[in-house]
Amino acid sequence: AARKAGADVVVVSLHWGTEWQDAPDDLQLSLARSLTASKSGNRPDVDLILGTHAHVPQAYEKVNGTWVVYGMGDQIAGEMTNHDGAHDPxxxxxxxxxxxxxxxxxxxxxxxxTRAEFVPQLYDIDAGRVVDVNAALAQGAELHAVRDRIRDVVLSRGAAKDGLVMAGG
Known part of the structure; x- marks a missing residue:
């Protein structure tokens, strides 16, 4: 409908996935394939999918020529506990x-x-603010393990080969 109404770029935001799971689930993978394959005339109906819900960062991937962000994670959250009741950073x-x-x-x-990037972030509970992990690293913070975990998850489905880069890193 957005494309038919004249939209040049259509971004779909989906609340999907399995909470606390780093990898996209089968429904996310299936729906991503279906949505990115949908076309009206010679143009795809969707140009970008941004996902939320899992509470943790998930992979980015190019599917049928369209970028899919399975899960961005929670930008602002307090002390988080997973389904087992354990604190989960x-x-x-x-x-x-x-x-x-x-x-x-x-x-x-x-x-x-023409450019695909991601910025790794961390919510600093004590300061009550979102931290750009790479900027904090440049200032001497000890966040290498956090940055590396986020990067590994985001790139876990091969997005680097399609041109996704980590901003500031």
């Missing part, structure tokens, strides 16, 4: 998805992602 880790779209080279064609 992953619930304070997140990413910001940054995708730069450029207009098509010919009228009626698809707008293309």
């Amino acid at each position: 992953r619930g304070n880790q997140s990413t910001v998805a940054r995708f730069t779209f450029s207009p098509p080279s010919r009228p009626g064609a698809r707008w293309e992602v």
